[in-house]
Amino acid sequence: MGTASYRIARGTAQGGHAGQLRAPMHRAQREDALFVGSLEKGLRVLNAFLTGEPDLGLSDICRLASLDKSAAQRFAHTLMVLGYLEKDPRTRRYRPSTRMLDWSVAYMRSDPLIQVAGPHLVELHEQTRQAVNLSRLVDTDVSYVVRIPARRARLLSPIVGERVPAFCTASGRAILSGRPDDEVAAILDRSDMLPFTERTICDRGEILARIAAARRVGYTIAEEECLPGELTIAAPILNAEGRSIGGVNMSMTTRDWTPKRMRIELAPALLRTVTILSSLQGYRPSSAVPA
Amino acid sequence: MGTASYRIARGTAQGGHAGQLRAPMHRAQREDALFVGSLEKGLRVLNAFLTGEPDLGLSDICRLASLDKSAAQRFAHTLMVLGYLEKDPRTRRYRPSTRMLDWSVAYMRSDPLIQVAGPHLVELHEQTRQAVNLSRLVDTDVSYVVRIPARRARLLSPIVGERVPAFCTASGRAILSGRPDDEVAAILDRSDMLPFTERTICDRGEILARIAAARRVGYTIAEEECLPGELTIAAPILNAEGRSIGGVNMSMTTRDWTPKRMRIELAPALLRTVTILSSLQGYRPSSAVPA
DNA sequence: GATAGTGTATTGTTATCCGATACTTCTTAT
């Protein structure tokens, strides 16, 4: 009875995303003459692998992608022929192939924010010696697109593209603070607010209050909301219209830090960084966030 | 006339891959009853962004994906509705969205080699302080799936998933050294051997000789074949069948190193690492490579 | 203000994708 049933950070971060695999909306797109359903189904098969399973059999794909056996067969086969899935001839199970990384390279190269932010993130890291991340909003999640690990942490960079729900992360709330109220409301509506830890804030009022506070001071802090022992401070990057296009965060442990010290020692450097990045996007402090 | 027309390393690594975008094979798959053409075309649209262009208009997509205007329109639209492409309403051009990173996370989590190799790569890095990479073969290219930058190099990790042709890289030739001759021949046949630098080895005989040498000593070195000033040493990881499933390489500059010193100071540690990794895959030295 | 180029919307036709079914192979329990 000690640990209640909190969802596992890693599993469910993508698990929440798996909601995207919903079948029912079926013919909501019927109206859309340009929508190609076959492509959607094929991508649903690829998405079946987001759950983190190392490999899937045909029946697993049926279940996870909500397709009947024939469809799963055809799409999995096609993806295999094209080289995005590999099939173990022994087990007859499918697994993602290295070729899948092609997509992420395409994205990395095309995102102008990543290109321009890089050096400034490194500078922030060198000033503070803490882990620094650049994140962007994907639906109701935050996705880490650049990751600089802490100086004396493990050298293996955390996975780029990993997602965490926006509502309970500093980055997420920082980004939401740079969006109009109706958009924030829509995102929170879509989020399923399950707690990761006993400190995860799931109360909508409290979340909105913290977003409002972030609008005033320019940054926000989350304490052990996703991972026990983790403190995070984050601030939004704003574009010329005063709208957030991403966030910068720093993470550290409760062993070495307190929120108070973070406000004093880290917040100024963080704010300096996002101010520069925002101004590079054309943001001028006058531009107000439409609320 | 000083610099001849070498292809640019970055552009053409993926450019070679763009060969996959070939249109003509049109109905070679006609035979394959399970092949869903619509999915292939949709993925061709995604692949159009591999060229590195930050954004593409509809006509660019037509050209790069070899689709007519209607098809490009339908597939780009579908990908936009699904959230994989974003459209700038001003310019009406499409760009990859952050959601594309989902695929790479799926791959990263599912690849068992990456999971198990991580700590050993870190150890190799700490012993040698050099940049260490884990790579896998994708068609005729090598794709870097784990990257540990050199101690005092730029902190921003190089992009994971980036590709370089196998024929002219140490990693590539190391991996090929763990494949049977007919497979090597097939891969070299498919490669278009354009030089990156004046030292790129494009002579088939010479390439085969170096692969043969790698089979004997267990590693191979490439000198400035992809990038001027870059030296690379690499060795293959073998599975239980004695077949290579990936490669480990270390890169350094001609300023600080010579091939001779690499053989003396780095090769032993590299060989130790790949020996461990191979044995974890079930490889036992007795198992010979079928030639 | 004319022209070429690019993007959007619509439509009838038919090729393609569908999904039910029968067949084969592998698993597992008795």
Next chain:
DNA sequence: ATAAGAAGTATCGGATAACAATACACTATC
């Protein structure tokens, strides 16, 4: 061992969903 069941594979006629042609709208450029 053997049989029962599950999982995966192969086939095929038919209807639907993808197709490609075309006409329209926009916007740059000269």
